[in-house]
Amino acid sequence: MTSHGPVPGGSSAHQYKRIADELLKGINSEVWRPGDRLPTQEQLADRFDVSRATVKEALKLLSSKGLIVTRQGSGTFVSEGPKSDVVPQRNSPSVENRGDDGDDDGDDVWAVVSERVPPVLLKPYLEEAFEATQVELDVFSMTTESLAARVSDQKNRIMTGEIRPPRSITARLMLPDCDFPHLAIPRPVDGTDDPRVRRRLKGILQSHATMLREALFELRYQGFVPEVDVEVRLVPFAPQMKLYILNRRLALQGFYVTEEGTIPLPPDREEVAIYDAYGTGATLFPYRAAADSTPDQVGIVRTFQAFFDSNWDKLATRADF
Structure with a gap:
């Protein structure tokens, strides 16, 4: 995996991939363990200095790979698999x-x-x-x-x-x-x-x-x-x-x-x-x-x-x- 550094400053068309990459690093290093709730979209947007739409794309990418699940009204969680x-x-x-x-x-x-x-x-x-x-x-x-x-x-x-x-x-x-x-x-x-x-x-x-x-x-x-x-x-x-x-x-x-x-x-x-x-x-x-x-x-x-x-x-x- 190639490290990409801070998310801000890159092309907005690809920022969501870098955010997804950073979140995956946190999951793999057990910052968030299976079943743990991820920060809210607002918190992630502030953390990475991007729009909520960009955060949504990053979460969508991780969700498509079965790594996270979103529960209506509860938030987004690391998949227990x-x-x-x-x-x-x-x-x-x-x-x-x-x-x-x-x-x-x-x-x-x-x-x-x-x-x-x-x-x-x-x-x-x-x-x-x-x-x-x-x-x-x-x-x-x-x-x-x-x-x-x-x-x-x-x-x-x-x-x-x-x-x-x-x-x-x-x-x-x-x-x-x-x-x-x-x-x-x-x-x-x-x-x-x-x-x-x-x-x-x-x-x-x-x-x-x-x-x-x-x-x-x-x-x-x-x-x-x-x-x-x-x-x-x-x-x-x-x-x-x-x-x-x-x-x-x-x-x-x-x-x-x-x-x-x-x-x-x-x-x-x-x-x-x-x-x-x-x-x-x-x-x-x-x-x-x-x-x-x-x-x-x-x-x-x-x-x-x-x-x-x-x-x-x-x-x-x-x-x-």
Whole structure:
């Protein structure tokens, strides 16, 4: 998800998308939890310095995705959604069924729990992953913005003694190479390659990747986790899919929906219409390696891992930041 900064100052034709994006960030970070009431339209209009009509369009967009519901006379609420048959289980192989060596006990099992999986939040699955003896994060995304904040939360859980520190944490972050011309997104609507657009994305992804890396290495510097390894590699294309693979046992997948927006660019804050990936297009769906599979079954989690590894090994180059 590309961060767009404050809403004021953009084209009114696309402000509602930015507002929807900001509201979604609040939902994903649990500022508003399922069942919570959102601020009123008047409050949102004041907060973002836009008209109520613009707020209504933003809410309509989130409602069309099933993320919020409006109750006549009561207000707008975060959708509680359907019950999932793949919610984190504390006795899952990634947490409890590991031997002292940190490996799974004997079974290389890969399968999709269900094709009818509801969208989920990243936080509970990341909490589960950090309760393992060995934590492995493979991430393919635009900026790691969502992940960086959630990893900081896990760092705090470890440092405050809420959970037992893992023996090791390994993170591989695969991001777009913003020095590569003609990225599919973000780019100007007219099809030209504007280096200012790519430099803007580069600044965003560098800041979030650095925040994530510093959070994890602080655990090593402070003596909580003896082994920490974080590597960032860049690929010469923009991801159309957000992918988290947690401890090689769970995959969270979302798709970036390309939409039109406007951003101010230096030196004179010129308004430029671009195609970009807004956070509202990155709803996550979970797939867990099932415990009753056999080693010869190639399920979607293993396929996701092969996809990540092939790009990491063959196309990605080490970042210089």
